[in-house]
Structure formats: structure tokens, C-alpha cells
Amino acid sequence: MFKKVRKAVIPAAGFGTRFLPATKAIPKEMLPIVDIPTIQYVIEEAVEAGIEEICIITNSYKQSIENHFDRSFELEEKLKTSNDLEHLEMIEKITDMVNVVSVRQKTPKGLGHAILCAKSFVGNEPFAVLLGDDIVVNPNGKGAIRQLIDIYDQTGCSVVGTRNVKDEDISKYGIVADIKPQDNGYNCVSEFVEKPALEDAASNLAILGRYVLTPGIFEKLETQPAGRGNEIQLTDAIDRLSHDEDVYSCPFEGNRYDVGDRKGFLQAQVEFALNRDDTRQAMEEIIEALGYTKTGAPQNEAPIELKIFKSKQK
Template sequence: MRISKAVFPAAGLGTRFLPATKAQPKEMLPLVDKPLIQYVIEEAVEAGIRNITIVTGRGKNAIEDHFDVSYELERVLEERGKEELLNQVRMVSNMINVSYVRQKEALGLGHAIWVARDAIGNDPFAVLLGDDIIHSQVPCMRQMIDVFEKLQGSVIAACEVPHSEIHHYGVIAGTPVEGFGGRVYRVRDVVEKPPADQAPSNLAIIGRYILTPQIFGFLEKTRSGSGGEIQLTDGIRLLL
């Protein structure tokens, strides 16, 4: 099975970045010369994924505009001889096949993934979150796809964090898989934001996943937690 589809959840309210996100999506905040979402989409493209479903909500029109064709802007750049900028603008609108799914209410990451089920169908798929920009020689998602192709199971990206910070993250409990040099673990459990003295490890989940379509059924069975949100971590626990 190949990974050719990805989901990018972008319907959250971005409250941690207020007031910067009051009038613009968190995903469109600039990092140097590009919005956050573009870095993550480029990672997916470099991993061989071109079919992207972006889950949006109210106030997210700027995301759709960013990946759409801007004929007026292209015409002005062409008339002024701004070839380099013109090529960059065209690259953004041409690099992916994008579709949009509306999450009518921000009910958590798990719910955002679930509303993309019809777009994904029965194929395994990637999930990329804009909260994490990952710099590596081999794109993180490319590394994860390589693991998926060898083991044919869901894959979660994780990194080591100090125990003093572990309560901010979902955490995995696992055992090393032979043949991967201690870099791949068989996940036995996932715990959402545990106290440091109860954390099963210091391996924190970061915003990259490869999931099989079975996750949709488990998310449908997942009970909502605080604030009425459905957590992806809870759905993954049922998948184990």
C-alpha cells in the first residue's frame, strides 16, 4: 500500500497565538518568507504526497486563497518582469491536488480527522499538523512512509523531550523494533499529557501520523472529553 493522500487539519481557533490569530488563521502566520502551512505541505510533497485534504472552518478563507491561482497577481508580476516571484507564486498553486472539508465546529483533532473520512476512503493516509515545523535532511514524513512500507502499520512521529515538559504532550509507551537502530518502537500505549511522574517515557508525539482507514471507525466510537473534543490520541489507543 502506498501513501498518496494526506489530511491537514486547519479548523482550530488558534487561541494559543492570540491576538495574532484573531483576524488570520494560525496556519497562515509567516515564518521568514512563507506561511506555516506551506512548510508542512512542502514536506508532504517531498515525501511523494500530492493529494491533500485540508480541514477548514470559519475564517479560514486565506488558506484556500493561498493555494488557489491568483490570475491578477500573476499578470502583474509578468508585466513587471518579476520572473522569480512569478515562478514562486505559480509553484504554490500547482504543487498539490487540494480539496477542502469543512469542520463546522472545532471539536478536537480526532473529530477533524473523522470529517475527512469520505475524502480519504479506504486508503492509508498521512496526517500533518502545522504546529510542528520539522527540519531534517530526509523529510520526516518520508522517513515515516519508509517505516510504513516495511511494517505495514500505522506510524506516529515522536521525539525525546525533557521530563519537565512531558505534561504538554501525548506520550508513547513502546518497545524497540529490531532492525531500525533504536529509532522505531512498537507502540503499546499512548497517554495524553500525563504528569511527569506518571509518564511511561519521554517520547512525545509530534504532529505527524500515518494512519490506516480503520481509525475512522474507532474515532466514531471515541467519547468526547473536556470541552466536548474528540482526541486523536484516544482513537489511536483503540487502534492498538
């Protein structure tokens, strides 16, 4: 029996420069998808997977993340006084969701360094990593991190969440360079490359925002030299870890939204609104007012990337 994955680390110390000027004062992880902060969706995924404790890696200007998951006595008292029990229950649920602590990454030295900041929190246990600007929704099945944990539970090894990406996106991600099917039905990876150029990439299989790692990763991170961007890269440390112990790939199921990117953020706004009972009609009215109407036409016939809308205008 392998140790249970009880803890998760969420790196959220980046400056969010792709969303300036909004992120000058507001953490990108707190930008809402409709009315729920991005990072709350990520934490809910972790909680649904059985995670009991979460460490958010932040920096000095991201106190609002910590505040969101803490008690707000004045707000709670105001809601009680006004008998707004619906909203009171909502914010109490957020506070009671899971035990959340935060650790500051004092110097921006990359994702690998951010994970290393959580070493004391993790201790000698396996742990999950969920990137704070990646939302994955799998309405008809298990969440992405739960799918990775299931493979860890069978193997006791590190697991990375993977998907195939387009050629033009290869240089944005850590890429799986060598994969070997195993008798247990899973795929073992023995080589990873951080953000290779297209011509240097061995595959289109990328690591996308979800990991389960054994504590052996910390030894690698502590001795990991700076890599691409002069930062300590988590992919480089996982590559070294794969030389000492098995690391598996999990091509997780679900709809993934890179909400750290403008296009992904806008896509999430539209699709999440269309999938909520309380916002669907409003979003449909907005889209129709812009000249689009419902249709069963294939997506590639639409002038915008919406699954159920096609322009009236020819």
C-alpha cells in the same frame, strides 16, 4: 505490497488563541516564517515525501489558506505586465505544487474529530497527518513524514512520529506508555496516554505532529468518546487502534519548530533567516546591533537560545 501513502491530512481548524490578537483575523498557519507561510513549509514536506493529494481541515474564517494555494489571476496578470518573472514563477509554483482541497470542521471538537472530517477524502487508504503548526527541517536527510512512510512501507502499519520531551512538557502531548522492540528493528507501541500529568507518565516519549495512519483509525474515531478537554482525542483513538493492529513509533530526525508557540515561532524566525542566503546578513546585523556577536561558544553559555551567538556584554 502495501497500499501507497498518497494522501495527507493537515488539521488547521484551531483558533490560534496563543497568538491573539494576530490570529483574530489571520489563521496562525498563515503567519510567515520570514516570508513564507507556516503551512507552506508543512505542505512542501508532504510533497517531497511523495504525497499527491492534501486535505486541509479548516473553519469558516480560514479562506486565506485556501486562497494561498489557489490561482490568483489578477496578481499573475500584474506580474506579467510588470515583467516580474521571478515572483510570477514563485506563485505559479505554489499553485501547481500539489492538489489541495479543504474541508471545514464545523464544530471544534478536537484533533480526532478534525481527522474524522477527512474520512471521505481518504477513503480506504493509508494516509499521512501533519499538524499545521509543526515545522520539521532535516537538511541532511529525509523529511520527517518520509521517515514515517518508510516504516509504513516495510510494515503496512500505522506509525507515529516521536521524540523525548522535557518533564515540564509531558502534559502537552500524547505520550507513549508501552513500547516493545520488534524483530524487524522497529518499536511497536501498545499503549498511548493523552496529556498525562508528569507523575502519571510512563515515559518522556511524545507524539510530535507527524503520523501515518491506516484507514482503521476512522472506525475508532467514529466511536471515540470525548476525552481530555471534552474533545475527541486522536491519541485515544490510536490507543484503541493499537489493541487491534500494530502501531509503530518513529523517532524522526530533524530540527522541529513548534510555531504554534511563541518561543518556537521566534526561534524559527531567527534560525530560518540565518540559514537563507538572502536574509543571513540582515539577521546577523540585527543580532550584532543588539549586542551579540558570533562565537564558537557552547549554547549553554549564551544568555539567549541561539546556536552561534554569545553576548558581548559581561
